[in-house]
Structure formats: structure tokens, C-alpha cells
Amino acid sequence: MSFRLLSPKVYQKIMKIVFWISGIITIMILLVIIGYILFKGFEVLSLEFIFSAPIDSGRAGGIFPMIISSLYVTLISGLVAAPLGVGAAVYLAEYSEDGWIVKLIRFGAETLASIPSIVFGLFGLSFFVIFLGLGWSVLSGGLVLALMALPTIFKVAEVSIDAVPESYREGSLALGATKWETVYRVVLPAATPGITTGVILGMARAISEAAAILFAVGAALTIPVSIFDPGRPLPLHLYILATEGISLEYAFGTAAVMVIIVLIITVVTNNMVDRYQKKLMGR
Amino acid sequence: MNRIEVENLNVHFDDAQILKDVNIKIPKNTVTSLIGPSGCGKSTFIRTINRMNDLISGFKKEGHIYLDGQEIYDPSVDVVELRKKVGMVFQKPNPFPKSVFDNVAYGLKVHGITDKNIVEERVRESLKSAALWEEVKEKLEKSALGLSGGQQQRLCIARTIAIEPEVILMDEPCSALDPISTTKIEDLIHKLKKEYTIVIVTHNMQQATRVSKFTSFFLHGEIVESARTERLFLEPKDKRTEDYITGRFG
Numbered sequence: 416m417s418f419r420l421l422s423p424k425v426y427q428k429i430m431k432i433v434f435w436i437s438g439i440i441t442i443m444i445l446l447v448i449i450g451y452i453l454f455k456g457f458e459v460l461s462l463e464f465i466f467s468a469p470i471d472s473g474r475a476g477g478i479f480p481m482i483i484s485s486l487y488v489t490l491i492s493g494l495v496a497a498p499l500g501v502g503a504a505v506y507l508a509e510y511s512e513d514g515w516i517v518k519l520i521r522f523g524a525e526t527l528a529s530i531p532s533i534v535f536g537l538f539g540l541s542f543f544v545i546f547l548g549l550g551w552s553v554l555s556g557g558l559v560l561a562l563m564a565l566p567t568i569f570k571v572a573e574v575s576i577d578a579v580p581e582s583y584r585e586g587s588l589a590l591g592a593t594k595w596e597t598v599y600r601v602v603l604p605a606a607t608p609g610i611t612t613g614v615i616l617g618m619a620r621a622i623s624e625a626a627a628i629l630f631a632v633g634a635a636l637t638i639p640v641s642i643f644d645p646g647r648p649l650p651l652h653l654y655i656l657a658t659e660g661i662s663l664e665y666a667f668g669t670a671a672v673m674v675i676i677v678l679i680i681t682v683v684t685n686n687m688v689d690r691y692q693k694k695l696m697g698r
Numbered sequence: 699m700n701r702i703e704v705e706n707l708n709v710h711f712d713d714a715q716i717l718k719d720v721n722i723k724i725p726k727n728t729v730t731s732l733i734g735p736s737g738c739g740k741s742t743f744i745r746t747i748n749r750m751n752d753l754i755s756g757f758k759k760e761g762h763i764y765l766d767g768q769e770i771y772d773p774s775v776d777v778v779e780l781r782k783k784v785g786m787v788f789q790k791p792n793p794f795p796k797s798v799f800d801n802v803a804y805g806l807k808v809h810g811i812t813d814k815n816i817v818e819e820r821v822r823e824s825l826k827s828a829a830l831w832e833e834v835k836e837k838l839e840k841s842a843l844g845l846s847g848g849q850q851q852r853l854c855i856a857r858t859i860a861i862e863p864e865v866i867l868m869d870e871p872c873s874a875l876d877p878i879s880t881t882k883i884e885d886l887i888h889k890l891k892k893e894y895t896i897v898i899v900t901h902n903m904q905q906a907t908r909v910s911k912f913t914s915f916f917l918h919g920e921i922v923e924s925a926r927t928e929r930l931f932l933e934p935k936d937k938r939t940e941d942y943i944t945g946r947f948g
Binding site for chain 2 (some may be wrong): 587588591592596605694696
């Protein structure tokens, strides 16, 4: 028998504790950050803060126009990136055969995902704002964010579509459905929970992005009415409040609102996805 | 009268030959069993009849398959129309993650039948024909994935007969089911043969004797022997058939 420093049982216990601690630390980091932001933010957080316009560049008043700007850019990014990303994923998962074009699309998506957001911002300025003449507007901002959300949506959608069992496709084709009918009526509904998660992940990234829209959306303190109006989404407002020394208090208030919005979106969609999945699975 | 006639069928996947000079005549409104050890080409063969192999890259075919005298690989043949006439039930029950009703209505919708009354009528009739109606009539709106394996397989049969095919191909339809569910499917096959031509792949020789009028024995991609079922099992003409059915290999 070989010499052991520790008995297997003790060793087992130690490892369990090590993993437990890793898990706890991860959760603690999250809780501490969210807790700290909410704690600091609660000093200024009120219904008035949420529903009124900023006064004196944001030293007082509220952030209603910023919330509207954020909704604008996030919705625009989702509306543009979701069909594009899901479309590319359907092409790759259902129609393409492994070849250079598939590799190129995958490589493209991965590269897109790894470009720093400030570079997206610069591109947004020169392409959307100046070249396409869209000016500083929530549309320009939303389009830049669409580029940023695209790789996430594409990747998650592709994985979800790939995970749909081959037997569903065979069953559909054997009933005389065409390829497109099979994709549209069987594969996509079955992949919907995963695709939705991907779209939400992509949009969550978009809603919390400041650098990418820095040069595209303007910095207006007014409520954007049309998509061609400039705006100031929450993360940008937060950035300006903090870096220009306007009000750290209000910066935390803005951060708290952002965190709450993202939490609500995540919880609500997770819930919806869960329910839909249960319905699909007959549980 | 023969519904399907296969002449000198050879199938390759890339360089591997899967089927060799297969010749078989499948008469109308009967059950024909295909038996043989795993990997002998039975499944490939029936998937050639509804052209499901077209989807697999490297598939090559020589020879002829006629359905009611029409060569099904003729360029003028629409695969969608062919698969409407030749339905298929798979080894593992594969209902769609949709409601029981929508599973059966699926083929109807795909083939352009949208009149609500007709769809409801056809769904009901198909579920009755598949001996499933009594068990699911209260839960038509529930997901089909909540049904038991045996119910799911009968649902797949209902889904297939809803579009009124002429031929039903069954690829080991009972291999994933318990004995009670198997009995139900076999009873169903007896009922369905009055209206449909059924080709069933099975590993279970008792099942072949119970359900089919004709049986073909496949080995290494060839049909060794085709005959009336009782003749094939009681007096096999070929030594290899005899070895297989007496359990000496496979």
C-alpha cells in the first residue's frame, strides 16, 4: 500500500470545500457590486428621479430622457441584430455545408465579438454618423450597438438551432414538408427558448454599453422623439456625470436604475423562456 | 397488384456499397417485413423508397424504384408529393414539440389544408385510426412530448395517416417500446393493412411472423430470400436464411 498524506475521505472533504468557496466567492462578488451600487444609488433614487428631466446638466432633477434614449438604442439594436443574427445562424446550421464560406462567417462573428467597444464607437462615428449622414442620433447609436450584439445573438442562436434533434427535421421532411417549412414550423419554434436567451444577452450588452455609442448618439439632455434625434442613454449619462465631475451621487443613482432594468429584463425573460419550454416539453 | 417494384437497386454512400442488386415487389395493401442483422441495409433500403437518403451527402443510387409504375427518382417527380404518398414512421418516436393536435395537423397544413373543420375532422379520424383517440381526446392541446413512448409512436402513425399516404414505411417502430405498447402497435398494423401498403423493418422475428404476409431477408446489402412469411420461416430455401432465423448468427 502506498503512503498517503491524507485519507481519501478527508481529501474528498477538502476538495468539496474548495469548490464551495469558489462558488460562494463568485456569488459574493456579484452581490457586493450590485448591493453597493443599489445602496449608493438609493440616496437619490425616487419616482421623481426616474420620471423627471435632468436639471443643471444632471446635478439635480432626474434621468427620464436617458431612460427613453436607452430604450430607443436598445430596441433599435435588437430589431436590427436579432433578424440578422438568427438569419445567419439558420443559414449556417441548416443550409450550408462545411466550406470556406461557413468558416468565414464564423471567423467574422468571432472577430466582431473581440473588437473593443471604443473601436466600434469610432466606426459608428465615421460610418453611420458621417458617411451615411444619420448624424448624432439614437438611430446611429442603435446601429452601432446592433453590431456589438450581433455576434452574441448569432452564436447563441446557432448553438440552439444545432441542438434541435435531427429526428424533428426527419419527421417533418418525411411528411412532405419542404426545407423552409421544416425550419420555420419545427426547428425555429423548438429553438426559440435558446434564441430568445441569445437575443436578451445581446441586448443586455447593448443597454449597458457607453464607449460604443460615445461618438454616435450625441449627448442631448432632451427626450428623443424620432429616431433621428440625438439622445443620451443611461451608461453615457453615467460616464459624463462621473468623468466631468458633475455629480457622483447622481452617477450612482443612474447606475442603480441601469442595474434594476437589466435585472428586471433578465428575470422576466428567464421566466418566459422557462414557461415556454415547459409548455413545449409537456410538463 | 404491386404497389412498389424495385429493380437492380444499388446504393453507395461515397465509396461504400450499402445495397447490392436489390430486387423486390411489394404488393398493395399487405404488410411486408424486412429482417436481417444490424447494418445489413434494411433501413437504407426503406429510406430510399421515400428518398430520405437524398439528404445524406455521398448518396448514389443505380437501378429503379417504381411506385404505381412511376419511377420515383425521375426528375419530373416532386419529392414533396412522393413523401405525401409514402409516409414514414421512425425507430424512435419523434413527435414535434407541439400539441397533440398540432402534431397531427402538421402534415395537413404543410399540404395546404387550412379549413378548420376539415383539419379537426381529419385529426380526429387519424387519432381514432391510430387507436389513440380515447387516450388523448382530453389533452389535444397538451404537448405531445408529455405522452408515453407508446402513445408517442401511435401519434407519429396518426400524423402519417392524416395525410392519407398509400404506403407507410416503418423503421423498427417498436424497438424503443415496452411489450404492451408493442402489442398495440402490432394490432394497429393489422388494422391499417386494409387500406395501406406497409413495409416494416424489424429485428424481432416473432413480430415479422405476427404482422406480415411477406418477408425478405437482407444480408450484407443483398436480399437473400423473399417469400411468404410462413414459408420463409418454416422452410427457408437458403442456408443463410436458415442460419439467421434459427439464431446461428445476427
